[in-house]
Amino acid sequence: MAELGVRLAGIDLRNPFLLASGIWGESGESLAGAWHAGAGGVITKSIGSEPRPGYPNPTIEAYERWGLLNAMGLPNPGIDEYPREIEVARRAGATVIGSIFGGTPEEFARLASRMAATGVVALELNLSCPHAEGFGTEIGSTPEDVEKVVRAVTKAVALPVIAKITPNTSDAGGLARAAERGGAAAVSAINTLRALAIDVELRRPVLAHGLGGLSGPAVKPVGLACVWQIFEKVSIPVIGVGGIANARDALEYVMAGARALEVGTQVTFDGIGVFGRLAKDLTALLDELGFARLEDAVGIAHRTGPRPSG
């Protein structure tokens, strides 16, 4: 039986599959549910300074198992109320990573201190939501801004800081480098790809916000390329995210350089049981391919294969 446990930025994960931010993470009971279902850790909804209802519906356009377009608009209960939810998840024994979003480095730092006080094991900075004015990609699209935010946070808290990088850029590797310079303990990639759907009968965008972000199997090759490029640019660990639907997808990410993984959209297709299945199937796949430990496969494609150009 191959060992799935990984050590990431000083945190021991029982398996590499983390519940991605934005999925289920509004309530502590749901975070606990994902943990009980077998997730290696759970990442909270991105939490801001104030309660935020998000955009009006429609916030979702779902495609048949290949993708999901969303513009939720960062709904969250706000940092004053959210510690209650984390407490519920922690009481269930869950390894909880707190995701935060802010509009300035200072706001990120303040939120980081508040989030750190809840007992989470690490922070993930949302520098990559593609559809929220003043947040996410808007402050995470240049290396300078990424470095500033990450530095402000790493100065404010002792916890490991994970920077979630946008794919809506020509240089994900450069953004990851900037996060590393700012003191990040890890980077996660990717967030959703900016995307749009139009209803032709009604001649208008489907989502109330217009633009949204695409996730799910459709984005996996894009995520893999980003993780590949980031792995070559940084020495901190990379968390792979984007369209992981099965164990082979997971191992692709690991071989591209990911030490841990986030799973989100597949929960909508398979239910939360996807976590238990992924862990079981990945163990079997590693056994079949002769890996004793998942960690032995991290980045292996960089050493054994021809280097993709670009």
Place this chain on the structure above:
Amino acid sequence: MRTVVRVTERVLETPSTVTLRFRYPAAADPGQFVMVWLPGDDEIPMSLSYTDGVSKGVTIKAMGATSQRAQSIRPGDPIGIRGPYGNRFDLSPRRVLIVSGGSGAAVLAPAADRARGRGASVTVALGATRAPELLFKDRFRAMGADVDVATDDGSEGTKGFVTVVAERLLASAPFDAVWTCGPEVMMKKVVTAAAKHSVPVFCSMERHMKCALGMCDACAIGPYHVCVDGPVFPADRVVGLSDFGAFHRDPAGRRVPL
């Protein structure tokens, strides 16, 4: 994916309740809901009040601003539909007691219809604020159900809560199941009353919804998501939750009193 359909018919069911009918061929079962998109406005979850055949329907009570605007939709107007989503009523019980408060009948009527079609006996405790607001009373009677009414103001049937009627019915005849939909405080009383007679209760629950796909957490109640684990819950799964009859989550995800 959504399908844009034209509303074929608009029926004023009660002074505060409107049914919209539309052609939507997807198979559906009583208990399930659809997401109804009012283009340029909002998208809201609505239980199907007509589940059979191509002509589906939703029955909308004027509650908030969005449902009021939904009521103003006219035949020929376009709406977007996705679904149906969620689980369904188990239609196997032979003797069913339905307890409906307010617009709860919207989801209970098609369930009663199917149950009658399978030869089950259906008794309905139908509650409303006042006589003209009794939803689907004639529809229940037309399918051969016994209907017992309660109104808050006593303008028809028993004056007071429909739960009083339900308690009386439970004491007077044996039932295999209770199906209920309405305010959660009402459903909570129904669960308590039915427990005395060891009759299992199935509650159709309502929460804010956004994705309807079990992803966004907006409709979380305890460890469940109403959109995929419900909307129909066996009472023993929800009655012990601290949220039941007490809390829901607002659009920001804050846990707030119902």
